Amino acid sequence: MSNVEGSALKYQVDGGTHVGFFASDADAEGPRPGVIVVHERWGCNDFVRERARRLAEAGYAAFAVDMFGGGATADRPDQAAALMNGVLQDMETGTRRLQAAYDVLLERPEVDGERTAAIGYCFGGAMVLHMARIGMPLKAVVSFHGSLGSFRKPEPGSVKPRILICHGGADKMVSMDDLEAFRKEMDEARADYEVIVYDGALHGFTNPQATERGQKYGLPLAHDAEADAASWKAMLALFEKAL
Helix, strand or coil: CCCCCEEEEEEEEEEEEEEEEEECCCCCCEEEEEEECCCCCECHHHHHHHHHHHHHHHEEEEEEEECCCCEEECCCCHHHHHHHHHHHHHHHHHHHHHHHHHHHHHHCCCCCCCCEEEEEHHHHHHHHHHHHHHHCCCCEEEEECCCCCCCCCCCCCCCCCCEEEEEEECCCCCCCHHHHHHHHHCCCCCCCEEEEEECCCCCCCCCCCHHHHHHHHCCEEEHHHHHHHHHHHHHHHHHHHCC
């Protein structure tokens, strides 16, 4: 039985306070692999905190980061878009926030700094892929229904982590053309990557709230329990090999 403890973790970026969430098994001995978890456009909310707890239960130390600052979260799509675009339109700042989160992870005594990974959902998928593209020393990166466009094209051989893309086959927000462009980019970068497409799964397939949000706001979102479980299992299999 694990004894997972999770708590808010405040840290500073460019003079501003960010509020993440750190989870680990209090009974585990010694440093263990550390995993950064980057949220959807809805912010560092209960969903990503729950994912951090699940990672801790699986034997990892997990840090759900706050990319928006102040622990900001959104309930409506317009709020979420404003928060997300504030980062996407200034990726120099976004990159510093990612680097700061990584530094905070490494400072934790529970974390083995030689074995780190990052996972992200939707907007967070784009963020962790950016970490891979700029050569951050991660062992593995996993994107769940993440945006795949590139802020910086990596040079051949510069992508350090093994990459897993978990993509919904019916995703109307990230197209199959986007996926093919990503494959081409990664092939040119000589990256070690795998793509898994889940037939019939829409954008947001890992989030139990996605179906309700999709219906409420007329968005092509839906939870898919099978794809959610299968993608989590694929992530754990990658971590078993890479970490």
